[in-house]
Amino acid sequence: MIIIQCTDSSRRRYIAEEIEKYGKGNFSSQIFTFQELSVATQNFNPESLIGEGGFGRVYKGHIETKDIDVAVKKLDRNGFQGNREFLVEVLILSLLHHPNLVKLVGYCAEGEQRVLVYEYMHNGSLEDRLLNIGPNEKPLDWNTRMKIAEGAARGLEYLHETAKPPVIYRDFKASNILLDESFNPKLSDFGLAKLGPIGGRTHVSTRVLGTYGYCAPEYTATGKLSTKSDIYSYGVVFFEIITGRRVVDTSRPSEEQNLITWAQPLFKDKKKFHFIADPLLEGNYPEKALYQALAVAAMCLQEEATTRPLSSDVVTALEYLSTGKSPEESQEEEEDDDHKEEEEEMGSSPDNTTVESTENNSTQDDSSDSDKS
Known part of the structure; x- marks a missing residue:
């Protein structure tokens, strides 16, 4: 129409x-x-x-x-x-x-x-808290950055994989990620959003709209838009979160103005990874977590759209980064918890009062978890 x-x-x-x-x-x-x-x-x-x-x-x-x-x-x-x-x-x-x-x-x-x-979001936008901070403002610490990255990825996962038909955000950038009083991120500004492809189609064709530096190369070149276009934009923002730099910053020396171009040579040498991390972190981050975060960003920034991960894959990777635990450690914790529950069940009293009490507690815990989810 x-x-x-x-x-x-x-x-x-x-x-x-x-x-x-x-x-x-x-x-x-x-x-x-x-x-x-x-x-x-x-x-x-x-x-x-x-x-x-x-x-x-x-x-x-x-x-x-x-x-x-x-x-x-x-x-x-x-x-x-x-x-x-x-x-x-x-x-x-x-x-x-x-x-x-x-x-x-x-x-x-x-x-x-x-x-x-x-x-109303008490902590403004991610851009405010990450890229526009004043000399007397406290920068975001590593764990808070990973928490924000994970929550933003969950927002994309919901749009891409739960919404029917899927929704392509098309304007994923730091200024559109808002932060509540606990620094939980929420995606905003959906005026450019587009319904995604259905019926086996891989993309929708549309005129190019968005913000320079954040748009995926295939979308900029051809107007072909897919959920993988959002994943590229996510990679750009995640890179900004890691580095504390804008994707395009004309105030820097010419060789550093484009964030992705500047970082590419540093990616080739692990010994130089610490040069990529935001200096305001002052080295307060797990070295292994930095490597993993850069690997996730690099996967999202692949030139070929088909080689980029799904948003659910990004969420899975970020879950471990935001908790500071590896998948193996998380699995071990789950197994330990299961073992403890078995021991408690074996040691509990067989009388009806105790069983009833346990069931009530279980119901309350389930309700509590439901409220949090």
């Missing part, structure tokens, strides 16, 4: 129809009036500004009726394309839910206004 020209009323009608068509009115997201959001942000006060990107400015606000802090993104793009991105964002975040996707609280599509309301 191509719309050459459309009035404001037809745009509003199109958004309402599409939301009703795909969401069937079962959205958990709230519809706000523009007045409500003006009050929440003190009339979009510049002092409340917490971010600005290609799609608009983001303000911190407070919704009195819910007593929650929110991030309010006011889109400033006009025309149908801006409306399309708004629609995609509302649909995806209303229909897909995962701990590593940012939660959409609500939206406003009143008149010319297009506003999105998200949960």
Whole structure:
């Protein structure tokens, strides 16, 4: 469907129809009036500004009726394309839910206004905490970096392998990874997201959109987009997490401006791996973990899309890096836990009271695990 020209009323009608068509009115997201959001942000006060990107400015606000802090993104793009991105964002975040996707609280599509309301993320973006830190700010430690990398990979895994049809994020970068008060990462900004290939197809063809430096080479060259395109972008961000450098940084000497190009010669010699790690880490990382992290990044950055890993493979690798344990150590711990459980069962009293108590505890533990997952 191509719309050459459309009035404001037809745009509003199109958004309402599409939301009703795909969401069937079962959205958990709230519809706000523009007045409500003006009050929440003190009339979009510049002092409340917490971010600005290609799609608009983001303000911190407070919704009195819910007593929650929110991030309010006011889109400033006009025309149908801006409306399309708004629609995609509302649909995806209303229909897909995962701990590593940012939660959409609500939206406003009143008149010319297009506003999105998200949960407020206390630690801003990964870009803020990794690439924009001031001289007096504490840099992210190794374990926190690996935790963020793992959570971001889980978000991609959900989009690629759980969502039906799969969703290609298309704009995976440090500024789109938000961090809550515990530094748990959540993917945001889904305006460029695209439904992935189905029916045995390997890719979808589309015009090239995204951020320079993060886009996969085959996508940039041909417009062929697949979940493996996201994996390349993930590799770029993971490399930024390891090095503390931007993928493209024109403030550096010419031979260091492109992160991937700069690192390639260092990859050939293990003795030089420590030159790749962020100097702000001051060597506080397990050497073996650095090798493993660089290996994962290198696999994601393969030129050929088919040779890159699946997002679930990346999650598996990052699970061990974020815990600091090898697969063998994790397996040994699981076996030890199983052995302890067997000993406890053998040593427990046979009377009904003890068995009942054990069953109750087991039920509570299962419930607790369920809440955490």
